[in-house]
Amino acid sequence: MDQMIQRPRGTRDFAPDEMEKRRYIESLMRKEAEIFGFREIATPIFEHAELFTIKSGPGILEEMYAFKDKGGRELTLRPELTAPVMRFFVNELTDMPRPLKLYYMGPCFRYERPQSGRFREFYQFGAELIGAKNPESDAEIISLASSIMKKIGLRDYKVRIGHIGILRDILRKEGVEGENASLILQKLDKKMYDEARVVMEEKGMSEASIKEIIGITKISGQQSVLKELQSFKGEAKEYLSQVMEILEILGIENLLVDLGVVRGLDYYTGVVFEIEVPSLGAEKQVCGGGSYSLAELFGGEKVFSTGFAIGFDRTLIALEKQKIEIPKKRVDVYVIPLTEELRGKAFEITARLRSNEISTDVDLMRRSLQKNLKYAASIGVRYAIILGEREMEKNIVLLRDMDTGEQVPIAITELTEWLAHARGIAPEAAGGDTKKRLGGKLSRPSDAS
RNA sequence: GCCGGGAUGGGGUAGUCUGGUAUCCUGUGGGACUGUGGAUCCCUAGACCCGAGUUCAAAUCUCGGUCCCGGCCCCA
Numbered sequence: 131m132d133q134m135i136q137r138p139r140g141t142r143d144f145a146p147d148e149m150e151k152r153r154y155i156e157s158l159m160r161k162e163a164e165i166f167g168f169r170e171i172a173t174p175i176f177e178h179a180e181l182f183t184i185k186s187g188p189g190i191l192e193e194m195y196a197f198k199d200k201g202g203r204e205l206t207l208r209p210e211l212t213a214p215v216m217r218f219f220v221n222e223l224t225d226m227p228r229p230l231k232l233y234y235m236g237p238c239f240r241y242e243r244p245q246s247g248r249f250r251e252f253y254q255f256g257a258e259l260i261g262a263k264n265p266e267s268d269a270e271i272i273s274l275a276s277s278i279m280k281k282i283g284l285r286d287y288k289v290r291i292g293h294i295g296i297l298r299d300i301l302r303k304e305g306v307e308g309e310n311a312s313l314i315l316q317k318l319d320k321k322m323y324d325e326a327r328v329v330m331e332e333k334g335m336s337e338a339s340i341k342e343i344i345g346i347t348k349i350s351g352q353q354s355v356l357k358e359l360q361s362f363k364g365e366a367k368e369y370l371s372q373v374m375e376i377l378e379i380l381g382i383e384n385l386l387v388d389l390g391v392v393r394g395l396d397y398y399t400g401v402v403f404e405i406e407v408p409s410l411g412a413e414k415q416v417c418g419g420g421s422y423s424l425a426e427l428f429g430g431e432k433v434f435s436t437g438f439a440i441g442f443d444r445t446l447i448a449l450e451k452q453k454i455e456i457p458k459k460r461v462d463v464y465v466i467p468l469t470e471e472l473r474g475k476a477f478e479i480t481a482r483l484r485s486n487e488i489s490t491d492v493d494l495m496r497r498s499l500q501k502n503l504k505y506a507a508s509i510g511v512r513y514a515i516i517l518g519e520r521e522m523e524k525n526i527v528l529l530r531d532m533d534t535g536e537q538v539p540i541a542i543t544e545l546t547e548w549l550a551h552a553r554g555i556a557p558e559a560a561g562g563d564t565k566k567r568l569g570g571k572l573s574r575p576s577d578a579s
Numbered sequence: 580g581c582c583g584g585g586a587u588g589g590g591g592u593a594g595u596c597u598g599g600u601a602u603c604c605u606g607u608g609g610g611a612c613u614g615u616g617g618a619u620c621c622c623u624a625g626a627c628c629c630g631a632g633u634u635c636a637a638a639u640c641u642c643g644g645u646c647c648c649g650g651c652c653c654c655a
Contacts, residue, residue, distance in 0.1 A: 243580085
């Protein structure tokens with residue numbers, strides 16, 4: 131016991147109940163992405179560290195699981211998925227028809243201090259739409275992200291949409307670009323207006339522009355707030371209006387224009403958005419995205435893209451807080467032989483049911499009937515099949531409905547067919563009247579999955 | 580990197596202040612029970628996060644570490 135090996139800090143094990151829930155939510159996300167015409171891709175768990183330092187600077191090495199392999203290569207476990215996807219695109223997918231609509235799901239790793247909704251190994255679900263730069267593409271991406279949230283049953287989420295170009299344009303007019311602009315945007319993102327003001331003054335910006343910028347970042351509300359931007363009539367404003375219009379036509383809910391959404395990253399070029407669940411507290415952001423231009427950083431031509439990444443674990447926490455119901459998976463049948471001699475018969479029946487896609491468990495502990503029934507109940511099986519010598523002489527078994535306790539004899543030859551009906555599986559060998567024959571004898575659960 | 584709260588069988592807990600044989604619930608395995616109580620009763624196994632120190636004696640006190648929870652910093 132003392133020598134038990136602990137799981138590394140910030141990682142998790144997932145028990146069957148939890149995996150069932152995770153896979154279920156994941157499948158809803160995938161399904162939605164595919165309904166939108168996105169196709170799945172996967173990239174390696176580790177990459178050259180350079181892939182990420184190019185984009186974010188050498189400072190992030192501190193926050194990555196970076197290591198040298200036996201060939202002396204500087205590698206790292208991937209801290210996110212946008213860069214790998216763009217590398218993949220530049221390397222091998224540039225000749226695919228545009229726009230490319232890709233989605234992905236997988237583990238990422240960051241060497242950070244774990245806290246609520248924050249782990250060292252965490253999962254991201256994301257999508258990228260590559261090769262288009264127009265309002266409808268941004269709307270498509272935002273639409274997918276919010277549709278996923280809706281589909282999985284999340285309530286109380288807000289989609290905050292901004293446009294980083296509006297702020298960048300004003301800064302550019304004042305001659306502030308690159309690093310300096312990023313510094314200011316970072317402060318604004320955290321709503322540290324006083325500090326942002328100090329920096330802007332240092333960079334020699336006019337009082338009017340400073341006031342305007344701070345004013346703009348505070349603008350948030352329905353689409354109509356865009357009208358408040360009267361003094362500013364840039365392309366960006368028009369672009370954002372169009373995005374909002376399309377989203378409205380698409381019927382997307384919980385939208386909020388919020389020009390304070392900044393995302394302090396250099397490569398974001400236009401529309402940026404976040405989805406947050408306020409009840410989550412400090413780690414309330416469950417999704418972030420926007421349009422960007424990264425391909426040229428990895429040696430490709432300049433290609434505009436737009437995408438998002440959902441923090442899968444946080445999203446799950448949000449769903450758990452609102453006590454969402456996940457359909458429970460059940461094993462259909464548990465086969466119990468009453469004597470040693472019947473064990474072979476039990477496996478025979480088990481194999482036949484399994485080959486007909488009826489999920490079947492069989493006694494592997496040589497337990498008594500009572501213990502077996504108890505076990506069957508505790509694992510939540512739907513039907514128990516009891517094999518006894520008396521019935522076997524007549525080639526029948528006892529079929530027990532574990533929910534109701536009802537028990538009926540049934541011919542072995544009819545077992546598969548009957549269960550297939552009860553489960554809602556279309557039986558191969560038609561025989562549709564079997565259902566009619568036996569239908570009244572056992573109540574059939576309505577939640578057949 | 581910083582601040583706070585924690586860690587006792589698989590899960591949940593009592594005991595810790597005030598040092599002395601570790602409590603209860605639940606779950607696991609088995610039995611009563613050899614063909615039908617998913618009930619009941621019984622039995623078995625199973626823990627003081629790790630290391631050092633103080634002490635006749637440490638789950639308990641001291642120090643160091645690990646991990647968990649929450650909050651900062653950060654969040655590509």
